[in-house]
Amino acid sequence: MSSTRRDFLSNTSKLLAASGLTGFTASPLLTGDDDRKKINTGKIVVALIGCRNMGFGDLENALKIPGVECGALCDVDSEVLQKRSADVMKIQGKAPALFKDYRKLLQNKDIQAVIIGTPDHWHCLPFIAACQAGKDVYVEKPLANSIAECDLMVNAARKYKRVVQVGQQQRSGPHWKQAMDFMNSGKIGQLRKVNIWSNFNYGVGQPKLPDEVPPAAADFDLWLGPAPQRSFNKNRFHGSWRMFWDYGGGLMTDWGVHLIDMALWVKGITEPPIAVSASGGNFAYPDRSHETFDTMSVSYQMKDYTINWEHTAGTQLGPYGRAYGLAFVGNDATLVIDREGWELFPELDNGKYKVAAMPKQAGRDSHEAHMRNFVDCIKTGKDPECTIENGRL
Template identity: 55%
Template sequence: MPTTRRQFLHHTTQLAASAALPGVIHQPTRTAAADQVSVGLIGCNSMGWTDLMSMLKLPGLRCIALCDVDQNVLTRRAAELDKRTPGTTPRLYTDFRQLLDNKDIDVVIIGTPDHWHCLPMVYACQAGKDVYVEKPLANSIEECDTMVAAVQRYKRVVQVGQWQRSGPHWKQAIDYVQSGQIGNIRSVKTWAYMPYGKTFPGRPDEPVPTGVDYDMWLGPATRRPFNRNRFHGSFRYFWDYAGGLMTDWGAHMIDIALWGMQVTAPRSVQALGGRFGFPNHAGETPDTLQVLYDFGTFPLLWEQSLGIGRGPYDRDHGVAFIGNRGTVVIDRGKWEVLPEVENGRFMTQAMPPQYGDGKDLDRHTQNFIDCVRSRQSPNCPVEAGRHVALNAQLGNIAHRLGQQLFWDETTRSVLNNQKASELARAQYRAPWVLPKL
């Protein structure tokens, strides 16, 4: 729905002001009935649409609103929804704030680019709606902390899309790791070797495509001319909107490491990487990166390589918990134990690989809806999203500055590094303002 610039600025000012006032709490507009939950989707491409399709498999779910800044995407998705559920006529929006004003919506899915996760989630909590937000939680550490504060203040159910947390074979592997059967865990490896992204040539700037509200797509990000390389899926290659493989796959794999080791924030972070594999790649984020985290009692290593797929243990993604008696390796397909050998004997029991069934996303969306109805905490609450996004952001900042960073979780700040502190903060373009909670 079109809005004038005056209406746009007026609404933004109202929302920012209400967020800054400690006495203003927006009560839930309605409570989801046990037999019916109404969903609105913000960001209809890629994972946002995938999340919605997963959620609509559940009984008692209906989608009553779609929002996207690209009218072409919005029209196509509305037709697909009608084909999937004949007779469905969702309200269509190009401004997410108007969707949030719809009091019939119980649940909001946020499937936007990373730089647009924070404000819709905070405003949705203020409006009394529960939220399923894609990972990574946000594009800066400051935004992550603001989102945690919003969930706690408005007491909403928020599930972050780190859906491995709802997978049985992931939970089995974590339980095995924590059982002590592989002995003292001395290090953890996480990685993503993704075979895509080999070619990404530069493109000239061009006029904004018909039907795209480009100023709204940019939102709080730096104003730049429209360039197709920065739009839709390839936004992940640019710091304004995302953090490359680190915040894409790292948000999944590092999360499993934190879960398994029962830790949240590192003491220090150092990184080395660059565009070593494909130096002519037109993106900003590295194609090759290694990040080393110090958690005091063990190091955690993140490795990423764009354009190749033969990662550690011959898996293109995964997590390895390395203990004195064996190693547990897990990815989306399976987990297995690789025992150490001493005097011709395994030091921990050998066992066949344990396989997943590929239905973890469906379990994750079901867990979310179950918690919307029960008001219990979901499998991946906002705090878990914050912790892994913190680690991913620190890794990228250490790489960008070429410096070792020291983190103080008590004060939630980088110690003695002004440039790193600036990169940890949200850099918002007017008139957008990060709420103060």
């Protein structure tokens, strides 16, 4: 174990041992209306922690908003860091400061907001540190890998009065809102259950590979961070880490987070289910490198409806000819939706539709709208579309 990792784990254990975050010393924060107005009239400087895929996509969306500037990037892989620095330079004509350690980045008082796009096992710690440092936070989903981590993050956000947007961007999507309004108007009748599925091929993992020496450009020790010590394997690193329990939860915590969120949102659910039952395992693809389940079924018993999750990784095609989606089953019709749009399947009564047929409603990407909502809330101090409490569900 390197001295960097040893020091990090020592400091982290002390931080997390502080019940209710009492170990933090509050920093000067931008919490008052006057301070938010100052942000509203000037530029907003953001930083990105975790620069590969989704994180950088989030940053690109932020930089499309007038008045937003990238002040810093942080990544444990120097090749990724240099590439993204060049990308940012092309976008804004100004190079960001570069860091390998997020703790040093957070010392920069000019940075007002942080985007966290790290692997899932690295969400909690920089999030808490960012809140303590007085930064508003856009954190990718899932919020964290455990309920305990989620609770620490909720406590930090509320203690330090931060604006937090969780990257469950469908809550900002116009066609998702339209579908929710349609169902809440009563047009599908009483909602009885929501069937959800996601069958993407990547859920089976990559062909197995032997362990090897970590790439020179990456600080693999720091990449592991709070996760258990492991030998380096490409299949547990960039691009496929989420198929291992140390870092992620497979299709369930990748797509399930997005889709199950919609099944909760339609009813405004804020409490846990009454009961949960689950089954599954790795029943296929023994030549593939993954720990998370390739086959899984979960049923959530809510107060007056049920939510059913299914994934069968590698089959790709699912119900209604869609690889993923939700089917909201009501007495009078079933509404089926994904990111491409939604459509209605009316029930019949004596050969007649219970609900008038309608053409498929088109959807569009909601990532930009979600980031714009976050930036607007930085200025106003209002709650964004997906609060940290929503993300914790």
